[in-house]
Amino acid sequence: MKRKFGSVTVECVLGDITEQPDVDAVVNAANARLETGGGVAGAIHRAAGPGLAAEARPLGPIRPGEAVITGGHGLPNGFVIHALGPVYGQDRPEEELLAACYRNSLALADENGAASVAFPAISTGIFGYPVEEAAEVALRTVRDEAGDLRNVRLIRFVLFGQKDLEAHERALATRS
Template identity: 45%
Template structure:
C-alpha cells in the first residue's frame, strides 16, 4: 500500500529516491520547478537531458510522458522529468495530466525507487486550477498500482498544500 504524504516547501530540498520535475518538453531547464531543479541539481542533470535530446527525444519529451536522469547534487538518486499539459478552457486535457503521474510512477518502479516527491504538475505557469490539479494528482496516485512505498507531494505554498489536503481528507 502506497502512503501519500504532504509537505509544504521546496522540492529541491527533499530527500527521496526520485524527485519529479515538472519539465518543459525541451528537457533543457526553464522556470519554476524545472529551473529550480536544474539549478540546485547542477550540470549533471542538464548533461543527461542533452544526451536524451540527441537520442530518443530529439523532438522533446511528449506531454504526459516521463523519463529519468541522474539527480546530480540533489538529495535523491534520480530526477524523473514529466511534461504536464497547459490548461485549456476549451479542451479536456486531464488525461494527459493524469498520465504525468502514472508514467512517473512507472519510471520509479522501473528504477526500483521506494520514495518519490512530486510537485503539483501543471498548476504554475501552465495554468491548471489548483483544486482540479490536486484532484487529478491524488486520485491518479491512489488508483495506480505501484511498488513505490511513499508518494510525497511537495507543495510550494499554503494554497497548494490546502488544496491537496482537502483531496486527502
C-alpha cells in the first residue's frame, strides 16, 4: 500500500529490513548502548558486520526518542539510523517518545541527503508497544513531518509479520 503526502511517498511492505537495496537509509530499532541485540537490532548488526557495532558503540548510550546515524557497513544502504523506542508502560510519555524516534530519524536522514528511508515497527517487539497504537503514532508522525523534508522522497515501513503489515496499512489508509 502507498500514499503520497506532498512530494513524499509512504509505503508499507512485508519483508526483511536488511534486504532493502533501493533505500538510502534503514532505521534500527536499537538498544540504548547501540549494541547487537535481538529482533531488528540483531538482524541489522548481523547483516552489517562488526564494523557497525564498532562505529555505533561510541555514540551510545542514547535515551528513548533519540536517534544517531552511522554508515551502512555490510548493508546495501549508505546509512543506518539507530533509534531507541520507549518500553511500553515504563518510558513515559510513550506516544511522545515514539513519535520522537520517527521525527529524529527522518531529520537525520534528510540532513544527510538520503532520498529514501526504511523503518521497522519501532518498540513493538520486546519493548511491548501495541502494534495498532504504534502504527498510528508512526504514520501520524510521518504525515506531519513529510512537508518539511527537503531530500527524503520515499518512506518505507518494512514489516516482518502480516499482523504488523495490516496494522500499518490501516493506519496509512486513515491518514489524510
